[in-house]
Amino acid sequence: MTMKTLELNLGLVTPVQHAPGWYWDANTQQAVYFDANTQKFYTLQSGMFVPLAQNWHAAPKQVTLAPGDKLQVTLGFQYIGPAVTGVNAHYSINRSALIGGEMVSKDQAFNIPANLTANPVEVTNSYTFTIPANVETNWIDIYVVVSGGTPSIPGQEYGYSNALIIVAQAPTITGFAIKDFAKV
Amino acid sequence: MLNLVFAPMALAQQSFPVESRIRVTVVFTYTAGVSTAITLMAGPYYTNILGSHVIDACVGSANVSLPAATTPTDKTASVDFTLVPKAQGGMDDGTYGLKVWVDGTNIEASQDNVIVVSGNPAAAAPTDIFSSMLPMLMMFMMMAMIMPMMQGSQE
Numbered sequence: 001m002t003m004k005t006l007e008l009n010l011g012l013v014t015p016v017q018h019a020p021g022w023y024w025d026a027n028t029q030q031a032v033y034f035d036a037n038t039q040k041f042y043t044l045q046s047g048m049f050v051p052l053a054q055n056w057h058a059a060p061k062q063v064t065l066a067p068g069d070k071l072q073v074t075l076g077f078q079y080i081g082p083a084v085t086g087v088n089a090h091y092s093i094n095r096s097a098l099i100g101g102e103m104v105s106k107d108q109a110f111n112i113p114a115n116l117t118a119n120p121v122e123v124t125n126s127y128t129f130t131i132p133a134n135v136e137t138n139w140i141d142i143y144v145v146v147s148g149g150t151p152s153i154p155g156q157e158y159g160y161s162n163a164l165i166i167v168a169q170a171p172t173i174t175g176f177a178i179k180d181f182a183k184v
Numbered sequence: 185m186l187n188l189v190f191a192p193m194a195l196a197q198q199s200f201p202v203e204s205r206i207r208v209t210v211v212f213t214y215t216a217g218v219s220t221a222i223t224l225m226a227g228p229y230y231t232n233i234l235g236s237h238v239i240d241a242c243v244g245s246a247n248v249s250l251p252a253a254t255t256p257t258d259k260t261a262s263v264d265f266t267l268v269p270k271a272q273g274g275m276d277d278g279t280y281g282l283k284v285w286v287d288g289t290n291i292e293a294s295q296d297n298v299i300v301v302s303g304n305p306a307a308a309a310p311t312d313i314f315s316s317m318l319p320m321l322m323m324f325m326m327m328a329m330i331m332p333m334m335q336g337s338q339e
Contacts, residue, residue: 066217066254135217167254171216174256178284178293181208183200184264 003128004063005072006142006163059142059163065131066167072128075144077156078120084112087149091127093164094141103139104129112149133169140164195282195295201303202269202277209262210284210293219252223287224263228280228299236294238283241273242266245287270304277302 020036033042065071073091089108095101106127115121125146142163147155200206208226227243229236244265263284268274280299285292 064254066252068218133218167215167217169217169220171214171220171222171250173212173214173222173286173289173291176210176212176284176286176291176293178195178282178295179209179211179260181195181198181206181282181298183204184207 003070003072004065005074006059006061006063006160007074007076055157056141056159056161059160062163062165064165064167065135067131067133067135067169069131070128071131071164072126073142073144074124074126075146075158076122076124077146079112079123080115080117080120081112081153082116082151083114084149084151084153087112087153088145088147089125089127090145090147091129092143093129093139094143094159095136096138096140096161101141102143103135104132112153131166135166135168137166137168137172139166195298197279197298197300199300199302200267202267202275202301203303204267205264206267206299207262207264208282208284209260211258211260212291213256213258214250215253215256216250217252217254219250221247221249222289224248224261224284225287226263226265226282226284228265228267228275228301229283229294230275230278230280231296236281236283239268239275239280241268242275267299267301275301275304277304 020034023032023034031043035042063071071093075089075091086109089110090105091108092102092105095103106129108125108127110125112123113121140163141159141161143157143159145155145157147153206226210224224246225243226245227238227240229238231237242265244263246261246263248259248261250259270276278301279297280301281294281296282298283292283294
């Protein structure tokens with residue numbers, strides 16, 4: 001079986017804490033609420049607080065995988081701030097277009113070294129999935145979240161849609177045609 | 185001006201004597217996460233107002249191995265079936281279609297009117313005529329029994 005890789009860039013992460021309360025999101029032109037307990041932003045829709053949509057992106061490449069293959073997912077971000085211990089990296093492979101479609105996942109703790117300069121340094125972390133035998137052809141999205149630690153960093157999430165091409169156990173047949181027939 | 189272009193049939197019509205064994209060759213492209221096998225099925229079919237009907241007595245099958253392939257891979261495979269005579273529950277003389285499919289899936293290929301079958305034993309014909317007339321004969325026999333009883337009751 002082969003090892004395939006995917007890299008996800010979470011952008012700039014700093015341990016600066018948001019105060020709980022309302023903020024204005026200039027990108028989406030809407031008011032958002034930051035909850036200190038969950039460390040997430042929410043929008044208010046019909047009287048309900050709805051978490052902001054996950055940060056999905058079109059995958060820069062597609063990786064073909066079969067049961068037993070290994071997929072190494074590497075996240076990376078630019079960091080300025082003190083050392084952080086016990087940051088949680090949550091990795092998952094998701095079903096396409098399904099809410100709560102996490103099919104396999106892994107939480108992995110890692111540490112961020114201090115960077116007290118004005119220049120961000122890149123921090124990376126990786127996890128390697130082994131594609132299970134029961135994988136289905138709609139397991140095509142990759143999703144990561146980093147959050148928590150001491151001091152805590154705000155949750156950063158990032159996903160690639162259509163990142164995987166799954167070759168499932170059941171064969172996929174195309175172009176089926178009769179070529180010839182004859183008496184034997 | 186009417187400009188018609190007739191495309192040739194993918195398969196040419198062929199004639200076979202009944203009881204012939206026919207080998208069908210199919211081609212397809214596949215991917216499979218693990219090495220596996222499929223069952224190819226093949227047989228003749230006829231068509232009427234109710235649709236097409238495979239003649240079960242003639243259907244043949246073959247297991248085909250598919251080695252694991254993560255990239256689309258071309259495959260050629262074959263499956264045999266027999267033109268079973270009508271007297272053995274098979275087919276009449278006539279023209280039939282050919283159908284091949286992968287068991288347990290909706291993957292299939294077929295073409296109408298490519299198999300012409302002849303040579304069914306002539307002895308089978310009277311049997312067929314008798315069986316088709318049997319209901320009518322039974323009705324006449326019942327009438328023959330009932331009519332004297334009805335005439336007797338009128339007297």
